[in-house]
Amino acid sequence: MDGLLTIGQVAERSGVAVSALRYYEAQGLVSASRTAGGARRFPRSVLRRLAFVRAAQNVGLTLPEIREALAALPEDRTPSGRDWARLSAAWRDRLDERIRALEQLRDGLSSCIGCGCLSLTRCALYNPGDVAAAEGPGARRLSPALRRVPPTSNAG
């Protein structure tokens, strides 16, 4: 081993499926060199990059957004404290937003217990953060502020 990792090794060490790794490469989230035979060889730094991707997903970013964020960071070095701080702050805002929305939901719920109201116009549970949105097709289980806890449902 010359410090480069096969896709299988990356998958094993990162917990990201091989197919997902290929998909990420296609989406420009990670990059790999190739052997003579065409097999991917990932630099070790891909592990950090994948950590970043995972973390960003946890914060609720889409892959295109994550790609943007990654583009702002150095390709193969540890990001500078300043860059990192800026990103982190943005993420924390998002987290705060999500947490707030959930808390609102929960508190609305508490006040609902026993009353059974679910008032269409007033119930905080029904209408959290009063986003009533109609936003085009696609899965939309949570109100925008709450959207997306990533699928990560590999067997465990």
Add this chain to the structure above:
Amino acid sequence: MDGLLTIGQVAERSGVAVSALRYYEAQGLVSASRTAGGARRFPRSVLRRLAFVRAAQNVGLTLPEIREALAALPEDRTPSGRDWARLSAAWRDRLDERIRALEQLRDGLSSCIGCGCLSLTRCALYNPGDVAAAEGPGARRLSPALRRVPPTSNAG
């Protein structure tokens, strides 16, 4: 009007799109009688039912799960305080769990700012809920609380 609502009226009053209402009927979440001409006529109770659906979605339930929950409630009456309280409590647990997970993420993030670590084994952001390094080299999954699908059910 004999207390029955057209699909358009239901859509307007509930904020749920006409197409969604038809979809819900197909999924067994709501039911409607038909006029001679074949048009749907919804009982007024559908509004409460839809409120329930919305609320449950906000808590993160899938439509099949919601159908289950609805099955446990009386078809056309207001649910009893007891039933309602039981459901609400379950939902609040879910919310609490999600909120906790997100807070952990956020707090881990705060401690990351300026360090730029994203350590695969130690970083709270990457590995929320310290399901951390316990498991040999490489990273692990999301904390259960951030996973999409509840322990009681299967997944997509």
Add this chain to the structure above:
DNA sequence: GTGGGACCTAAAGTCCACTTGAGGTCAAGG
């Protein structure tokens, strides 16, 4: 020199919660 992994590509499938489109029916109004 052959069997078996690990790898490759491109395309299609999956899941969820819907929406959109095509093509048709029905009741009321001008």
Add this chain to the structure above:
DNA sequence: CCTTGACCTCAAGTGGACTTTAGGTCCCAC
């Protein structure tokens, strides 16, 4: 009579993040 508008059905499309499938290559061990 004809149009308008609300409704109908069934089929296909949408978006995100992947996975699965089909068919092939590469290389190592026996």
